[in-house]
Amino acid sequence: MDGRPLDERELIVRSKDGDTAAFGELVRMHQPLALRVAYLVVRDHTEAADVTQDAFIKAYRSIRRFRADAPLRPWLMRIVRNEALNRVRADRRRRRLELRVSGDPASGEAAPSPEADAMARDEQRRLLRHIDELPPRYRDVIAYRYLLGMSERETARALGLPPGTVKSRSARALDRLRAVVVEDSP
Amino acid sequence: MTATPLERALTTLAAAVDWPDPTNDLAPRVVARITAPEHLPFRRRWHAVRYAAAVAAVFAGVLVLSPPVRDAVADMLEAAGVRLNLIEAVPQLGGDLDLGARVTLDEAVGSVRFALRAPEGGELGPADVVYRSDVGVIAMVWEGSPLLPAARGSDVALLLMQSPGSLTWGQKGVGPDSAVRVVTVEGVDGLWLEGAPHTFTLLDERGEPVEETARLAANVLLWEVDGINYRLETAGDLDSALGVVNRLEQVR
Numbered sequence: 001m002d003g004r005p006l007d008e009r010e011l012i013v014r015s016k017d018g019d020t021a022a023f024g025e026l027v028r029m030h031q032p033l034a035l036r037v038a039y040l041v042v043r044d045h046t047e048a049a050d051v052t053q054d055a056f057i058k059a060y061r062s063i064r065r066f067r068a069d070a071p072l073r074p075w076l077m078r079i080v081r082n083e084a085l086n087r088v089r090a091d092r093r094r095r096r097l098e099l100r101v102s103g104d105p106a107s108g109e110a111a112p113s114p115e116a117d118a119m120a121r122d123e124q125r126r127l128l129r130h131i132d133e134l135p136p137r138y139r140d141v142i143a144y145r146y147l148l149g150m151s152e153r154e155t156a157r158a159l160g161l162p163p164g165t166v167k168s169r170s171a172r173a174l175d176r177l178r179a180v181v182v183e184d185s186p
Numbered sequence: 187m188t189a190t191p192l193e194r195a196l197t198t199l200a201a202a203v204d205w206p207d208p209t210n211d212l213a214p215r216v217v218a219r220i221t222a223p224e225h226l227p228f229r230r231r232w233h234a235v236r237y238a239a240a241v242a243a244v245f246a247g248v249l250v251l252s253p254p255v256r257d258a259v260a261d262m263l264e265a266a267g268v269r270l271n272l273i274e275a276v277p278q279l280g281g282d283l284d285l286g287a288r289v290t291l292d293e294a295v296g297s298v299r300f301a302l303r304a305p306e307g308g309e310l311g312p313a314d315v316v317y318r319s320d321v322g323v324i325a326m327v328w329e330g331s332p333l334l335p336a337a338r339g340s341d342v343a344l345l346l347m348q349s350p351g352s353l354t355w356g357q358k359g360v361g362p363d364s365a366v367r368v369v370t371v372e373g374v375d376g377l378w379l380e381g382a383p384h385t386f387t388l389l390d391e392r393g394e395p396v397e398e399t400a401r402l403a404a405n406v407l408l409w410e411v412d413g414i415n416y417r418l419e420t421a422g423d424l425d426s427a428l429g430v431v432n433r434l435e436q437v438r
Contacts, residue, residue, distance in 0.1 A: 027213040031212050035210070039205060039206050045206040053212050057219050058331070058332040060220045061331070065309070065328075067311065070309075075333075099203060100203070101204060102203065102204040124202045131196075147200045174190070178192050181192065
């Protein structure tokens with residue numbers, strides 16, 4: 001590749017032509033989100049990295065069939081999710097792990113005190129647990145829309161659902177979540 | 187639209203989840219693996235195999251007749267970075283399905299008197315291989331992919347066959363593990379054969395039985411529109427088959 005950074009479209013075109021270095025750049029662009037998509041399913045950092053790696057290899061094998069004018073991100077994320085689901089299905093004895101809140105400060109906002117920070121973190125843990133306890137059809141749309149920050153349209157493509165279904169499920173999922181959060185409030 | 191307190195809490199939560207380390211650079215490992223020959227895309231793999239076959243053909247006499255020279259040649263090739271893989275046959279997608287002679291899509295369009303159709307848009311893309319049988323049946327073949335799983339025991343994920351003629355649904359001859367349903371396809375009655383690999387008996391225009399056997403260990407959708415018979419074999423379900431049908435457009 002020459003010195004000028006290539007945009008995603010150019011990288012896709014080159015990858016379709018077998019340019020592995022160009023595909024490597026696409027991996028770098030999309031791996032942070034891909035790791036999160038995998039983690040939402042497998043719940044383990046090391047396994048999420050393995051799954052993501054395997055998914056990118058499958059994506060490379062199929063990229064010549066990918067329409068260059070279509071959005072790449074949801075296509076890749078769907079492959080990652082499928083790979084992660086296959087991994088989980090293949091291991092029936094697997095113990096279901098919980099999604100965890102990080103030990104680092106929760107957000108960019110400065111915590112007013114250690115006590116307030118601990119309380120905020122406890123609330124976040126409970127909210128994450130409530131999301132995790134939703135039926136999968138609701139959990140997925142909440143996770144993709146809010147935890148992964150994907151638009152409705154991207155979520156629809158990444159989950160293989162019609163956009164209208166994502167919209168209605170999001171609304172129902174928020175209603176359910178709101179109800180359990182209120183019930184769980186101290 | 188203003189975000190509700192719950193939506194704001196969810197957005198904040200996104201930053202607090204214990205996500206995998208985003209700086210863990212997977213690209214070098216992915217690139218190393220896709221550079222290995224077994225991970226090249228089908229078309230490139232095919233070129234690689236053909237190249238290996240050509241190299242093998244050039245040296246075949248030497249290889250067979252003189253083992254010491256063969257070893258020397260192998261060393262020389264290895265030093266030059268060429269790994270010699272001897273192969274028995276060049277794989278060809280759908281080549282074992284008895285679909286006829288391989289043709290280009292243009293050749294297929296030019297060889298039939300009806301408007302050939304293919305799925306447009308979506309994630310499918312153009313067929314990987316096209317065949318034409320002796321009696322003018324055109325078969326389009328798609329290789330399996332992460333989003334389009336291949337049928338059991340095959341590299342093929344989707345097979346679309348088109349031919350002029352008319353078939354009347356007649357006798358069913360499916361086994362206990364197969365199911366046959368009449369379904370609406372493009373506004374007409376079609377048949378969906380699902381389950382175990384099956385044989386299905388139809389009646390042709392003269393009432394003669396025609397045996398219908400799945401080429402893949404997959405599900406089959408059969409329908410007829412404007413005197414053209416369509417047959418779609420897929421490892422996917424009926425919805426995915428109808429999704430393909432909905433995208434059928436005349437080729438050029």
